[in-house]
Amino acid sequence: MVQVFNNSPSAGYISWKDCNISYKGQTYSIPDGNTNLIYVYWKFSDPDGFYGSDVYPTLAEDDLLVFLNKNGIHLKVPNTTIIDGSLIVPESI
Numbered sequence: 001m002v003q004v005f006n007n008s009p010s011a012g013y014i015s016w017k018d019c020n021i022s023y024k025g026q027t028y029s030i031p032d033g034n035t036n037l038i039y040v041y042w043k044f045s046d047p048d049g050f051y052g053s054d055v056y057p058t059l060a061e062d063d064l065l066v067f068l069n070k071n072g073i074h075l076k077v078p079n080t081t082i083i084d085g086s087l088i089v090p091e092s093i
Contacts, residue, residue: 039069043063
């Protein structure tokens with residue numbers, strides 16, 4: 001089961017371990033990692049890891065925004081029902 005840690009390995013970072021993405025009948029094992037970037041996403045065209053960016057990424061139809069990093073505090077995007085207003089993406093609502 002995926003584990004995500006706040007302010008790890010240091011302040012402002014999030015880290016993850018034991019992540020798997022299941023999509024279209026295939027399961028992809030994602031390497032453990034960490035980032036201090038705001039957006040963490042997965043790309044179907046290169047499914048064996050996560051990408052990070054400080055600007056909202058351009059996502060294809062099969063891509064997935066996975067985590068938001070709010071100064072070292074993570075939000076799991078697919079399960080989030082309340083998002084901090086500073087993380088709302090223009091034209092997303």
